[in-house]
Amino acid sequence: MRVLELRHVTKRYGNFLAVDDISFAVEKGEILSLLGPSGCGKTTTLRMIAGFEEAKEGAVMVSGVDMKGRRPYERNVGLLFQDYALFPHMTVVENVAYGLKRRNFEKSKIPARVAEMLSLVKLKGFEDRRPNQLSGGQQQRVALARALATNPEVVLLDEPLSALDAKLRQELQFELKAILASVSATTIVVTHDQEEAMSLGNSVVVMSAGKIVQQGSPTDIYADPKTRFVAEFIGRSNWFTGQLEKSTSGMAELKAKGGFRILVPMPASSLNDGAFDVCVRPERVRVDAAIESFGDTPVNAMRGTIRDIAHLGADLHLVVEIAGGQLITATEKYIGQKIEQSGQEVAVTFFPHDCIVVPSGS
Numbered sequence: 468m469r470v471l472e473l474r475h476v477t478k479r480y481g482n483f484l485a486v487d488d489i490s491f492a493v494e495k496g497e498i499l500s501l502l503g504p505s506g507c508g509k510t511t512t513l514r515m516i517a518g519f520e521e522a523k524e525g526a527v528m529v530s531g532v533d534m535k536g537r538r539p540y541e542r543n544v545g546l547l548f549q550d551y552a553l554f555p556h557m558t559v560v561e562n563v564a565y566g567l568k569r570r571n572f573e574k575s576k577i578p579a580r581v582a583e584m585l586s587l588v589k590l591k592g593f594e595d596r597r598p599n600q601l602s603g604g605q606q607q608r609v610a611l612a613r614a615l616a617t618n619p620e621v622v623l624l625d626e627p628l629s630a631l632d633a634k635l636r637q638e639l640q641f642e643l644k645a646i647l648a649s650v651s652a653t654t655i656v657v658t659h660d661q662e663e664a665m666s667l668g669n670s671v672v673v674m675s676a677g678k679i680v681q682q683g684s685p686t687d688i689y690a691d692p693k694t695r696f697v698a699e700f701i702g703r704s705n706w707f708t709g710q711l712e713k714s715t716s717g718m719a720e721l722k723a724k725g726g727f728r729i730l731v732p733m734p735a736s737s738l739n740d741g742a743f744d745v746c747v748r749p750e751r752v753r754v755d756a757a758i759e760s761f762g763d764t765p766v767n768a769m770r771g772t773i774r775d776i777a778h779l780g781a782d783l784h785l786v787v788e789i790a791g792g793q794l795i796t797a798t799e800k801y802i803g804q805k806i807e808q809s810g811q812e813v814a815v816t817f818f819p820h821d822c823i824v825v826p827s828g829s
């Protein structure tokens with residue numbers, strides 16, 4: 468069931484198009500991650516859904532009802548603002564109760580509901596504190612409790628974890644997911660952290676300059692980006708550019724700059740439609756210490772020299788310089804026995820089906 472649907476929603480500030488004809492739907496209980504660079508229109512989109520801005524064109528539908536003309540408190544939407552916006556003069560309890568009072572929640576039931584929410588976000592014992600007596604993570608939980616208290620049909624979270632340090636952020640990410648699942652919330656979470664978007668969302672919408680550039684499952688977006696922008700925005704990538712030509716058995720071959728031959732899957736659009744770039748994700752690149760005897764014109768294989776090695780947790784990040792000075796990044800699981808060294812001559816290889824082909828300049 469579609470709980471939230473945006474149909475061709477557009478927002479202008481003067482002549483500036485902040486949100487440009489976007490459409491998407493969120494199913495009951497689903498978490499949609501809205502992702503994109505700063506200024507691309509994420510907060511504006513949430514503000515239109517919550518009713519703080521009016522969409523001039525298009526419609527915001529909640530459970531099949533057009534929200535046009537409804538004030539924020541007349542919409543069954545809970546919004547966690549980018550800066551939390553807790554009321555500094557109110558206690559934790561008063562902050563969480565605020566929305567309930569505003570929406571005429573039965574007065575005698577408010578204390579029980581607030582207690583239920585504080586237990587959900589693990590803040591029992593903090594009832595009488597004010598925001599300036601709480602840590603960033605605790606404030607974030609109060610804001611979450613406040614957003615969820617009215618049992619909204621749609622929950623909007625704008626950068627819910629951005630004020631936290633990396634470790635706390637990761638811990639709270641799992642908690643947040645569990646809390647949202649426990650109340651079957653239909654949620655949009657805005658973030659510009661791509662890992663967070665991939666880990667929280669059942670589906671991902673990527674925006675750029677007010678437009679949706681791709682939407683799909685996290686796996687789809689990572690493994691099958693349709694443009695160079697999406698491929699570069701989501702995850703790390705190595706790029707080859709050059710002329711793409713038809714090859715044997717449904718494959719295409721990139722005559723890449725640097726003289727490399729790279730066999731890739733045939734792109735969906737015609738080869739005559741323009742130039743293409745090829746992306747290989749670092750975890751798909753294989754680095755071997757033993758240089759195999761390459762032929763004269765090896766395919767998807769190149770010689771190189773290791774320029775940098777970094778151990779990042781369980782991963783080994785390698786930077787290899789190939790002909791023409793191009794740097795290739797490779798990541799592999801560190802399992803102890805491979806001893807690569809900076810300056811070492813290596814072979815870099817990857818499979819044709821691990822190459823992602825996108826239109827040049829996309």
Ligand SMILES: Nc1ncnc2c1ncn2[C@@H]1O[C@H](COP(=O)(O)OP(=O)(O)OP(=O)(O)O)[C@@H](O)[C@H]1O
Nearest residue numbers: 480485503504505506507508509510511512549659
């Ligand atoms: N009230 C306003 N008047 C004029 N322009 C605005 C207004 N609010 C936002 N904008 C512009 O609209 C664009 C989108 O802003 P928005 O806040 O939606 O971006 P965002 O994607 O949330 O960015 P960030 O990741 O930095 O929070 C920006 O260029 C911003 O400057």
Ligand SMILES: [Mg+2]
Nearest residue numbers: 509510511549
């Ligand atoms: Mg924003």
